Amino acid sequence: MYQAMTLLAAETSDVIFWVVIGLLAVMLLSAFIFFMIYGKLWFRGLVSGANIGILEVIAMSLRQVNPKVVIESKIQAVQAGLETKKSKDNNDDPWLVSTNRLESLYLAGGKVHRVVDALVAAKSAGIMLNFDQAAAIDLAGRDVLEAVQTSVDPKGIDCPNPTKSGKTYLSAIAMDGVELKVRTRVTVRTNLDQLIGGATEDTIMARVGESIISSIGSAETHSVVLENPDLITKAVLGRGLDAQTAFEIVSIDIADVNVGENIGARLQADQAEADTRVARAKAEQRRAEAIATEQEMKAKVVDNNAKLILAEAEVPKAMAQAFREGNV
Numbered sequence: 001m002y003q004a005m006t007l008l009a010a011e012t013s014d015v016i017f018w019v020v021i022g023l024l025a026v027m028l029l030s031a032f033i034f035f036m037i038y039g040k041l042w043f044r045g046l047v048s049g050a051n052i053g054i055l056e057v058i059a060m061s062l063r064q065v066n067p068k069v070v071i072e073s074k075i076q077a078v079q080a081g082l083e084t085k086k087s088k089d090n091n092d093d094p095w096l097v098s099t100n101r102l103e104s105l106y107l108a109g110g111k112v113h114r115v116v117d118a119l120v121a122a123k124s125a126g127i128m129l130n131f132d133q134a135a136a137i138d139l140a141g142r143d144v145l146e147a148v149q150t151s152v153d154p155k156g157i158d159c160p161n162p163t164k165s166g167k168t169y170l171s172a173i174a175m176d177g178v179e180l181k182v183r184t185r186v187t188v189r190t191n192l193d194q195l196i197g198g199a200t201e202d203t204i205m206a207r208v209g210e211s212i213i214s215s216i217g218s219a220e221t222h223s224v225v226l227e228n229p230d231l232i233t234k235a236v237l238g239r240g241l242d243a244q245t246a247f248e249i250v251s252i253d254i255a256d257v258n259v260g261e262n263i264g265a266r267l268q269a270d271q272a273e274a275d276t277r278v279a280r281a282k283a284e285q286r287r288a289e290a291i292a293t294e295q296e297m298k299a300k301v302v303d304n305n306a307k308l309i310l311a312e313a314e315v316p317k318a319m320a321q322a323f324r325e326g327n328v
Contacts, residue, residue, distance in 0.1 A: 041071045050074040051085070052099055060103065070102045073116040080120040094132040101131060110138045118144040125152045129192060140196050142246075147190040154189040154250050159205050159212075169258070170209055172216035177264015180222050182212060183256040184233075188247040198246030207241040208252060222259065229254040 041057060044050075052071055060067040077084050077097040084097050097119065106112050115134045122129035127148060137144040160167045160183075169181035186208055188201065215232045219225050225232060233252045242249045 041067050044071065044075065048075040049078050056099060063103065063107070065103050065106050069106060069112050070099060073097075073102055073112045074099060076116050076120065080123060082116075082119055082123065094130040097131050101135070105135050105138070108139055110135060114138060114143065114145045118148045121145065121148045121152070127151060127192070133192065137192075137195050142195055147192060147195055147246075150188070150247075151190040151192060154187050157186045157188060157201060157205060158255075159184045159186050159208050161205060164202070169256075170212055171260065172213040173263050174216055174219045174222040174225060176221045177262055177267065178222035179260030179263050180216055180225055181256075181258040181260050182216070182254060184208065184212060185253045185255045187250040187253070188242070189250055191242070191246055191248045194244070195246045199244060201245075201247060204242060204245055204247055204249065208236060208249075211236040211239055211241060226257060226259075229257060 050071060052074060057067050057071070060070060074084065074097070082097045083093065083095045097116070102112055102116075105115060115131070115138050118134050118138075119129060119131065122134075125148070129148065134144050137147060160170060162168050169183050171179060171181055173179050186204065188204065191198065212232060215235045216222075216225055219232075233254060236252050237249065
């Protein structure tokens with residue numbers, strides 16, 4: 001009996017030993033897998049001063065947040081010198097690039113990398129752009145990095161844009177009736193304060209095109225425009241066409257001016273031809289009326305002759321009647 005119990009205890013000890021070994025192996029394997037997935041990211045954040053704990057990394061995964069995106073963006077913000085640490089006085093600082101804000105932007109569907117890139121570019125260029133503004137611009141569907149780059153390096157836009165409108169020139173007619181075909185180059189920079197809710201560049205192009213056509217139409221002769229095209233651009237710039245838009249117009253330059261048709265002369269010729277046709281139609285109408293009147297008079301003459309003959313035929317009858325009655 002004693003030997004059986006001793007053997008059972010030995011077997012139980014062996015089972016417990018192997019169970020413990022198995023648990024240790026599972027724990028080591030889990031730790032290895034965990035380190036391969038999260039340890040490298042956490043260590044990068046640690047040595048870079050991103051101040052992201054290992055528990056925060058795990059919590060990101062549980063919240064369906066990609067830790068790699070947040071940590072890499074936080075590291076980039078730290079290395080660029082952006083404000084990444086909370087202030088005791090104000091934890092809602094709009095300039096703060098914190099881990100929670102990066103996570104919130106990711107969960108909202110924002111492009112975290114693009115927002116941080118835009119903040120870094122704005123800081124390098126000396127542009128006042130905080131995290132809240134950049135995140136709002138990104139969530140509004142605008143490319144915040146491109147907006148910052150355009151604000152630093154203004155871009156030129158053709159007016160009209162052949163890729164969108166299919167036209168290569170704006171057609172305008174001066175007061176002397178001569179057509180001018182104009183192609184302009186509009187240089188704009190992004191207005192970050194009005195980027196959200198501001199009109200797009202298509203609106204600016206429409207306004208510029210309308211103003212150029214109106215300015216040329218106000219010129220007395222087309223030669224005035226050819227001699228001083230800057231008068232047109234100055235007049236257009238003075239109208240404040242970039243109001244309530246996401247861009248600021250830097251300059252408007254006439255790239256090319258070609259003389260088209262003499263629309264006024266053609267219209268006058270067409271009008272003269274139309275007047276001639278009207279006069280011919282009226283003359284033909286009067287001729288037809290005269291012919292009709294002539295035929296009507298001829299018919300009346302024939303009718304009167306017939307009446308005269310009838311009257312003459314009654315004379316003998318009247319005389320015969322007078323003889324019969326003895327009145328002659």
